[in-house]
Amino acid sequence: MSNKTGIAIVGSTGYGGVELIRLLASHPQVEVTSVISSSSAGTPITDGYPHLAGIREELLDDVEPAKIKEKADIVFLATPAGVASKLAPQYLEAGLKVIDLSGDYRLKSPQLYEQWYGKPAAGKAYLEQAVFGLAEIYGDNVRGASFVSNPGCYPTATLLGLVPAVKAGWIDPASIIIDAKSGVSGAGRGASLGTHYSELNENFKAYKVNKHQHIPEIEMVLGDAAGVPVVTTFTTHLVPMTRGIMSTMYATIQGDRSLSDFIGLYKQFYEGRSFVRIRPEGQWPATKEVWGSNYCDIGFAVDERTNRVTIVSVIDNLVKGAAGQAIQNMNVMMGWDETLGLQFVPAYP
Amino acid sequence: MSNKTGIAIVGSTGYGGVELIRLLASHPQVEVTSVISSSSAGTPITDGYPHLAGIREELLDDVEPAKIKEKADIVFLATPAGVASKLAPQYLEAGLKVIDLSGDYRLKSPQLYEQWYGKPAAGKAYLEQAVFGLAEIYGDNVRGASFVSNPGCYPTATLLGLVPAVKAGWIDPASIIIDAKSGVSGAGRGASLGTHYSELNENFKAYKVNKHQHIPEIEMVLGDAAGVPVVTTFTTHLVPMTRGIMSTMYATIQGDRSLSDFIGLYKQFYEGRSFVRIRPEGQWPATKEVWGSNYCDIGFAVDERTNRVTIVSVIDNLVKGAAGQAIQNMNVMMGWDETLGLQFVPAYP
Amino acid sequence: MSNKTGIAIVGSTGYGGVELIRLLASHPQVEVTSVISSSSAGTPITDGYPHLAGIREELLDDVEPAKIKEKADIVFLATPAGVASKLAPQYLEAGLKVIDLSGDYRLKSPQLYEQWYGKPAAGKAYLEQAVFGLAEIYGDNVRGASFVSNPGCYPTATLLGLVPAVKAGWIDPASIIIDAKSGVSGAGRGASLGTHYSELNENFKAYKVNKHQHIPEIEMVLGDAAGVPVVTTFTTHLVPMTRGIMSTMYATIQGDRSLSDFIGLYKQFYEGRSFVRIRPEGQWPATKEVWGSNYCDIGFAVDERTNRVTIVSVIDNLVKGAAGQAIQNMNVMMGWDETLGLQFVPAYP
Amino acid sequence: MSNKTGIAIVGSTGYGGVELIRLLASHPQVEVTSVISSSSAGTPITDGYPHLAGIREELLDDVEPAKIKEKADIVFLATPAGVASKLAPQYLEAGLKVIDLSGDYRLKSPQLYEQWYGKPAAGKAYLEQAVFGLAEIYGDNVRGASFVSNPGCYPTATLLGLVPAVKAGWIDPASIIIDAKSGVSGAGRGASLGTHYSELNENFKAYKVNKHQHIPEIEMVLGDAAGVPVVTTFTTHLVPMTRGIMSTMYATIQGDRSLSDFIGLYKQFYEGRSFVRIRPEGQWPATKEVWGSNYCDIGFAVDERTNRVTIVSVIDNLVKGAAGQAIQNMNVMMGWDETLGLQFVPAYP
Structure with a gap:
């Protein structure tokens, strides 16, 4: 019914995920249709985050690609290192656009990843596909991409x-x-x-x-x-x-x-x-x-x-260093104005 | 050109004023057309608040009613106690709607004001005109009012x-x-x-x-x-x-x-x-x-x-206890949905 | 060689224990001869608390009464609720004086303890023996006592x-x-x-x-x-x-x-x-x-x-609400001036 | 009556002065006999620092050298830049030992002082007399000195x-x-x-x-x-x-x-x-x-x-960067153990 683009957030119970919820709530072109947590699926997000009472009351979904695809077009992965390397390929294959906030797809060299992260690296093909989403520097690559790796803070x-x-x-x-x-x-x-x-x-x-x-x-x-x-x-x-x-x-x-x-x-x-x-x-x-x-x-x-x-x-x-920049990347990927839904005045004091 | 209602903020260099600027920046029906400070008129607000760089670059205006009336329909008074009692009558007489965030018009009894604030009370006629804007309790009085006194925090x-x-x-x-x-x-x-x-x-x-x-x-x-x-x-x-x-x-x-x-x-x-x-x-x-x-x-x-x-x-x-509630009152005064421009998700953590 | 009274601290790796170490370091009549932790025995306390480098370098002891008795005359129990009820009787029987900083011996009614703490209460005889060490109120009882229960914060x-x-x-x-x-x-x-x-x-x-x-x-x-x-x-x-x-x-x-x-x-x-x-x-x-x-x-x-x-x-x-008051109780128990080793000027700012 | 060395603290109402009071309260060889403030002389220090109630109740003294000399042997100057350059010579001439916590005597070059501090430098003779009191580096110079300039934080x-x-x-x-x-x-x-x-x-x-x-x-x-x-x-x-x-x-x-x-x-x-x-x-x-x-x-x-x-x-x-180091310098000047009265365990947490 809504003409808005559907968004799924995986890792909704972490600080990155909950900041995506905050920021996307006022984005004019998208609607968060699925908030996902593998550890807390089936419970309301307000159990852990009472500040979302009256804002997001629905139960947390699970991470299955097919279910997500029914509800959403774009997936944000706000998961710890080592998780996105497993999930991102499944979501991409399901036809979803993916923005990964973790470190799993930032380093193009699997050797460097394994040396600094102490975990197995993501597959080479997906590493090559993932665009490093520092939009002020690599904006041309981000435009039209379907898989973006969001830079670290x-x-x-x-x-x-x-x-x-x-x-x-x-x-x-x-x-x-x-x-x-x-x-x-x-x-x-x-x-x-x-x-x-x-x-x-x-x-x-x-x-x-x-x-x-x-x-x-x-x-x-x-x-x-x-x-x-x-x-x-x-x-x-x-x-x-x-x-x-x-x-x-x-x-x-x-x-x-x-x-x-x-x-x-x-x-x-x-x-x-x-x-x-x-x-x-x-x-x-x-x-x-x-x-x-x-x-x-x-x-x-x-x-x-x-x-x-x-x-x-x-x-x-949590904003330019994570959730905000990820939304900026989404805007650029989709061909929207990069500031859409992000024109927040800093909260001072 | 814009169909938006013009807003003037008096006392823009205080925390209440600067929070009004933050919140009103995303209000769909209004535009802040004048930010005012008697002490800093003629200088840019970014001198004292660099976080507003790129957001509000214009110089601060002075408090004169006629000048304000040219630019705005509604005035928010975010001034210390003792100032609004002098300014509000002038703005009302100039045909502006006024929302006062200070304590000057909250107490209906001038004696109580003088006892607790240690300053001369506002004039009796204006005290009577001012609606106490706790919208959840006195919303019926706020609707259509042209002068609202915003409750204390x-x-x-x-x-x-x-x-x-x-x-x-x-x-x-x-x-x-x-x-x-x-x-x-x-x-x-x-x-x-x-x-x-x-x-x-x-x-x-x-x-x-x-x-x-x-x-x-x-x-x-x-x-x-x-x-x-x-x-x-x-x-x-x-x-x-x-x-x-x-x-x-x-x-x-x-x-x-x-x-x-x-x-x-x-x-x-x-x-x-x-x-x-x-x-x-x-x-x-x-x-x-x-x-x-x-x-x-x-x-x-x-x-x-x-x-x-x-x-x-x-x-x-600073929000429900000051600037946010003042905007809520504006919405109710104007017959708009009371949540307009105020649907912020709490920033957590 | 030293004429000082030997002190053992059980639960040295908690905040109460480490505050006892800080305060007792300058007490003129006592020497901390054993710092004890059941969970970290055999490792240096500086592993968890580098601020004690150069101050207490020795390894943490274990909780055995006989070993403690060789080194100390007084035991401070800075352990969680439910531990002192087991240890205190052993130390008392070994002839040690005991000051318990936990809640285990404060309530004279075992029923109340079990209702509010949700754990089995200490034995009735020891509950009766334990003096509630709010020295300003019950100082007469504390004087000469060998078992004191330190009040909660x-x-x-x-x-x-x-x-x-x-x-x-x-x-x-x-x-x-x-x-x-x-x-x-x-x-x-x-x-x-x-x-x-x-x-x-x-x-x-x-x-x-x-x-x-x-x-x-x-x-x-x-x-x-x-x-x-x-x-x-x-x-x-x-x-x-x-x-x-x-x-x-x-x-x-x-x-x-x-x-x-x-x-x-x-x-x-x-x-x-x-x-x-x-x-x-x-x-x-x-x-x-x-x-x-x-x-x-x-x-x-x-x-x-x-x-x-x-x-x-x-x-x-951590001082008057825990470690400091426990030392005050020790002073009163031992017949010393109650301020001994406790005349710290508050750290301001 | 007391055999202790008398200490005067000039600038007692600043943070450096009040920290000297805290630390010197437990020094075994000295007694603070005069707490001095030019701005608050004649009032009790507890007016501004209620945490000193019951600890230092006497009225603040004034800065006159003769009066200070009656009570004290050593003066700590915990005054802002530009004050010690005027007071130190008077105190030295009155036969007092002086430890200056300000920046007035640290730089041996008056030109550099004037360039970086934007104030007139202290007199050349006193600049030369003042020993830079970084005791771990220049301890040999500090020993026996009667005028020490305490390093900056x-x-x-x-x-x-x-x-x-x-x-x-x-x-x-x-x-x-x-x-x-x-x-x-x-x-x-x-x-x-x-x-x-x-x-x-x-x-x-x-x-x-x-x-x-x-x-x-x-x-x-x-x-x-x-x-x-x-x-x-x-x-x-x-x-x-x-x-x-x-x-x-x-x-x-x-x-x-x-x-x-x-x-x-x-x-x-x-x-x-x-x-x-x-x-x-x-x-x-x-x-x-x-x-x-x-x-x-x-x-x-x-x-x-x-x-x-x-x-x-x-x-x-405030300690090693100001008051504590000043006391350490005093200890070295006087030929005492440099740790005297300074063996505080860090307050953690």
Whole structure:
């Protein structure tokens, strides 16, 4: 009856899934027709998420492709690593379009996946089919695609901050150091000592130094932009807050580039892209300034003493770093305006 | 050109004003045509709120009624106490509809206002004209009104939690005790020692015990519901979080009423009102479950040992407790569906 | 060689145990000679608590009474409910003095214990032997005792705030309503969805309304103070912070009592007790003002309109609500000054 | 009567001053005989700090040298930049020993001070007399000194993390990049929009990129260690927490150095220094693990792919970064054990 495109969300009981529900609720062209959870199928989603009372009261569906195909045209996979590699092929074969929010189809090299994720890689054919959905960089590939792999949260903030300068040859790719910080929701909803309130509140800590599985994803795209392999230093930290990622990036400048040159370069690079906002001189973005929205805000400092540029990039890890970017990819895949249903003003304060 | 109703927001640089901007950005029937600040007129709002970059770039307007009337049909006053009492009459006389978010027109008694606010009261004629805009209770008065006084944040959570039981005679009005807790954004954007980060983080404190200016507002409406004057005990606390109010309320039950009786009574009372959600047995709402939305969630416990009911009511103080409720009032005033532009899913987590 | 009294801590890997280690490190009369954990025996405590590096490097001991007796004279039991009821008798029989921080020996009625804790009660003889160690109220019993049951965190804040007025007959015991709020560390170190960072941060929630297992403990002592059985309304809430409890208490005043009467009564009642501080008129304590210390701060408001008194009492739940009070009890048991090793200035901010 | 050394604290109503009061309360060799505030002299310190009730009830003194000399032998200056440069000479001339916690005497070059602080520098003679009190590096100079300038909070965490490697020539000084993060208490107690609770909670932001006044202090000491001038890239961020600094540092390794080489080098360098703890392989310190204590914890990662070392150093900014280190300096000046009165176990959680 409805002319809207039907959407299924697999992994609805995780933070990524529940954020898709929030954001898609006001999308003008689609309707979420199936919320799916293999672990909680048959129970109402409001059992685990009372905030959805009166909004989504129906029972959770199971993951079977045929059943999903009856209700939906597009599937979002908001599942942990290792699950999408099994489910995505079935959904594609059933004729569904698939957007995978996990890491399973981001790395084109199965060897790299197995090395960094410690799990069997997805099949080669599907790896090749999956388009890396960083729409501001690879939008042409996303357009019309039926299988998109949504970038990781850290790579999104980091790559949007680095690619224009790397592509322009303005920074030395070998000099790149990335100091990244994330709110705790990036760790998902699974309870553990590492995400226990009393351990994280009033605490700031480093983790997985040089070992985060987002490193090869970042280096894959930077290498593509630089035209040569790139190796980076990448540190991740947990911030005592729920949402938000900041990537503070350092690199040695090549050529004679001022602060306003950098600002100009990025403004030009992202011209017409609504979700990247370049900050004026002397202003650096804070994570709260993009909270709840699909923006990525970027600011710069150029230090003549050291000939280095400092690039500060922020996103909401659950929106631009996950569910929002996935919807943006859907919009581009479908040929819709990429901002459709995503024009949220950041919630401030 | 646009067929949308023009909106002016006075006090745009406060948290209430900036939340109106956020919420109204996606309202289908209106357009914010003037954002106004007497203190910052002539400068861009993005100076103080960089999160609005690319969203609202124009300069702030001044408060003059004639200028506003050229651009707008409805004015929201998100100004501190003592300001609306001066501005509202001018705007009304200029033919604008006015929704006042401050406390200036809530109390019908000038004496009470002066006693609790320590400022000169608004003029008697306008006090009488102003409709108290708790739409779930006084919706009939709001419909078609041109001047609405938006309830306070604490009274909203508290009254939605108490009025049905008081009206039904199920609780003894003389026994009501209200223990309220608020996030810090309720104190506004003005910096002070009392809202200094290091003083509030990892801290929980009581303030204005028995002295909060929202007390007479609560008692005015409870008295109206009870048909007799009501005096309450009301305590306010600051919670180390930004948004959210919880009102935990205690009263002695009159008659033989079970937990499911209370749930039934409230469900019936709020039937058809989209923004009040009644929780099932054994479930109490948490403030995060309404974060960023216009919902008021209410849960109950009945203690047979003491013959008391405990009522727990939560809202987002900046939405249902301020900007969202003001927009709801606008919708009702204009004869639109009261949920128009307000169907936000709470942002969780 | 050392003349110090040897101390064993059972349950060292919980928050209560690790706080005992922190506080006892500077106690002039004792030395912690054994840190014990049944689950982690044989591993260093720094594996789970790197903050103890360089402070306590030795391996964790096991729970055997004979081994403990070789090293220690006093045992602190910082174990979950249901464990102390099994261990305490063995340690007492081995000739050790025992201070139990769990709920196993607080309620003198096995029936009440089984009803509220849902576990088998401790043996009757030991229940009778265990002294309820609220030293400001029952100090005479604690002196010279060899088995003390340390009060719960909520009861400590609540009872210190209510007993003087109840004993004096200044408030109606049947009117008492207790609205309590706690930091998250009270839930211990076990990871669960209910203590997951992203669920609690920027959130305030009620839990176990009328059902918390501390209710019978509070009513036992209030009944003792009143001379008649007392039934209360008691609500618990989780505050997004790590440490701190506030109990906001309401009661109807009996007789003609002013605010300064209440302040005078409490100052007199607690004269000579270093850890209870009574606040002057118009000042209510905040939890941060006792953070890290053994203080209980109490403030009052008297409302002539309702004839009710509001009593606000705060403690650090891990110090005065657990480890600090246990050490205070040890001091009193041993005939030492009750403040020995406990004169910490609150950590502010 | 007391044989203890008398201590005066100037600037007692700031966070540094109040932390000195907390820490010195349990120092066995000294007694705080005068707490001083030019702005609040004559009023009790408990007016602004109720947590000191029952601990320090006396009125605040004024800043006059003669009066102070009557009561004290040592003065701690916990005043804002620009104040100590005026007061310290008077106190030294009055025969008092002085420990200055501000930035006024850290930089030996008046030009650098004026450039980075934007205020007139202190007199040259006193600048030369002031010993830079990073006791782990310059302890020999501190011993017996009568005028010590206490290092800044960021420099303390940063320099303890870098000096051993720079001195050993294991890292290229020109490659050093410092990404520093601080809790909000480092900004002091003065209320401002930048430290307003609702602006900082659930927010992470960069500030003063390449412009922080601690940069020349860091470079002064690094240059001293390297034997050549050093220029660094230094970024500061605000973390939504009260206490704690983490400095994440990056540098290119010179020579063939493994992770265990670095750990060994630092363990040797800090041998016998109680307050620096070196973490084992694969463990990075978190700020909470030093909360409330005088520890500086340091961890390492070596990346063979990039030939860079990542060094993570944490302190409590109010203790090792201010008051605790000042007391440590006092201990060294007086020939006492440097840990006297500072053996606090970190408060965890």
